[in-house]
Amino acid sequence: MLMHIDMDAFFASVEQQINPALRGKPVIVGSRDNKYHTVVAAASYEAKAYGIKSGMSSYEALKVCPHAEFVACDSAKYTYVSREIFELLHDYSPCVEHSTIDEFDLRIAGLEPIFGSFLDLGKLIKKRIREAFGLNCSVGIAPTWILAKLGTKIRKPDGLILINDANLDTIIKGLPIEKICGIGPALTAHLQGLGVFSCDQLKTTPQEILIDNFGQSTGHWLYQVLRTDLSRSDLVFKVGPYTQNLEPKSIGHSYTLPRETRDKNVIYAWLRMLSEMVAERARKSHFTGRTVAIWISSKNDSSNRQKTYSIPTNDGWEIFVRSRAILGQKKGIIPVVKALGVSLSGLISDCALPLLTEQKKREALLSAMDRVNARYGDWTLSPAVLNLINPR
DNA sequence: TCTGGGGTCCTAGGACCC
DNA sequence: TCTGGGGTCCTAGGACCC
Numbered sequence: 001m002l003m004h005i006d007m008d009a010f011f012a013s014v015e016q017q018i019n020p021a022l023r024g025k026p027v028i029v030g031s032r033d034n035k036y037h038t039v040v041a042a043a044s045y046e047a048k049a050y051g052i053k054s055g056m057s058s059y060e061a062l063k064v065c066p067h068a069e070f071v072a073c074d075s076a077k078y079t080y081v082s083r084e085i086f087e088l089l090h091d092y093s094p095c096v097e098h099s100t101i102d103e104f105d106l107r108i109a110g111l112e113p114i115f116g117s118f119l120d121l122g123k124l125i126k127k128r129i130r131e132a133f134g135l136n137c138s139v140g141i142a143p144t145w146i147l148a149k150l151g152t153k154i155r156k157p158d159g160l161i162l163i164n165d166a167n168l169d170t171i172i173k174g175l176p177i178e179k180i181c182g183i184g185p186a187l188t189a190h191l192q193g194l195g196v197f198s199c200d201q202l203k204t205t206p207q208e209i210l211i212d213n214f215g216q217s218t219g220h221w222l223y224q225v226l227r228t229d230l231s232r233s234d235l236v237f238k239v240g241p242y243t244q245n246l247e248p249k250s251i252g253h254s255y256t257l258p259r260e261t262r263d264k265n266v267i268y269a270w271l272r273m274l275s276e277m278v279a280e281r282a283r284k285s286h287f288t289g290r291t292v293a294i295w296i297s298s299k300n301d302s303s304n305r306q307k308t309y310s311i312p313t314n315d316g317w318e319i320f321v322r323s324r325a326i327l328g329q330k331k332g333i334i335p336v337v338k339a340l341g342v343s344l345s346g347l348i349s350d351c352a353l354p355l356l357t358e359q360k361k362r363e364a365l366l367s368a369m370d371r372v373n374a375r376y377g378d379w380t381l382s383p384a385v386l387n388l389i390n391p392r
Numbered sequence: 393t394c395t396g397g398g399g400t401c402c403t404a405g406g407a408c409c410c
Numbered sequence: 411t412c413t414g415g416g417g418t419c420c421t422a423g424g425a426c427c428c
Contacts, residue, residue: 031396031398032397034393035393036393037393037395037396039395039397040396055395056395057394057395057396058394073396100399215402217402249401250399250400252397253397253398254398255397256397339397341397
């Protein structure tokens with residue numbers, strides 16, 4: 001048995017706990033500090049009552065609820081609280097996974113006799129988190145990760161549900177397929193085209209039909225997703241945290257420019273800044289990477305380009321030089337750029353990097369730069385070209 | 393003032409090697 | 411000399427998640 005815990009309106013609730021003046025009020029946490037030029041990263045339940053949802057533009061959100069309190073996203077706070085919750089959960093199971101900042105998974109098989117029942121354990125954990133942090137969460141308990149996750153989704157907020165073979169079919173009757181984590185807009189449209197709208201319809205669709213329409217991998221996954229037969233649930237776990245490698249696969253940053261531009265020098269300056277940001281994070285987590293990717297978004301389309309190099313790097317200048325080269329490969333003129341991103345993948349743990357003399361010198365330089373910036377603030381020391389866009 | 397920014401995984405096709 | 415199969419790496423793009 002697995003227990004999935006999903007914090008309710010996590011960012012907004014943390015803000016309300018830290019600042020009591022925000023409690024009981026509609027709160028919008030924006031992913032940037034510009035109140036009108038961002039999207040909603042999280043909304044308190046008071047704000048959700050106005051129809052505000054995460055992902056919505058802040059402009060729209062403030063139109064329906066002009067008196068909402070706006071707070072800029074501060075991930076350091078949420079990470080701290082999230083780690084504390086993670087620690088607390090170890091009191092209840094030796095096997096706790098942290099899948100995203102506001103979601104946790106516990107293996108709870110065999111713990112029933114200690115806590116009474118699985119539902120009792122769920123109640124206990126909810127109470128403990130509320131007492132310790134003032135935060136509500138939703139708890140789903142099920143034989144598979146995907147069903148536990150579904151449980152939290154359909155019982156939010158402050159929910160608690162146990163899904164097993166006895167009640168599964170009742171619970172999924174008439175439930176829209178898009179409630180399942182992993183079924184997004186594209187799969188929903190395709191399934192609906194086949195006449196499959198609800199979870200119970202999906203569960204009775206023959207495997208051959210699903211595989212014919214969605215291929216071996218997705219078809220099989222769709223067939224298994226609502227089943228509890230653990231002996232065949234390898235693909236159900238695939239979306240869960242138990243096969244997740246905690247090491248990152250890529251490190252990237254992207255940014256929407258204050259205004260569209262096709263000015264090469266301005267684009268290069270942003271590229272340089274993003275490269276420095278990526279490099280700094282890579283060094284902090286002791287990674288180097290061989291593949292540099294850039295992402296460019298113009299008015300109507302966006303594209304990714306990447307190139308793999310033989311020598312891994314975590315040097316901002318080097319990442320910039322590589323990303324500029326990748327940008328230069330694009331045929332024709334540089335498009336009007338609305339947003340762009342740089343990311344580093346093919347990550348290698350730092351200690352594997354052979355150190356050459358020149359590299360050593362540069363690393364000493366970069367590490368000194370990181371220390372100055374850590375002490376006196378980001379961008380205290382930065383490449384001169386960044387004056388053009390003034391990141392500070 | 394009119395849609396962010398951070399990720400993961402999968403697939404298909406091409407290049408290259410044995 | 412010609413042909414083919416299999417494996418691996420790489421790239422671009424799609425889909426999805428929070």
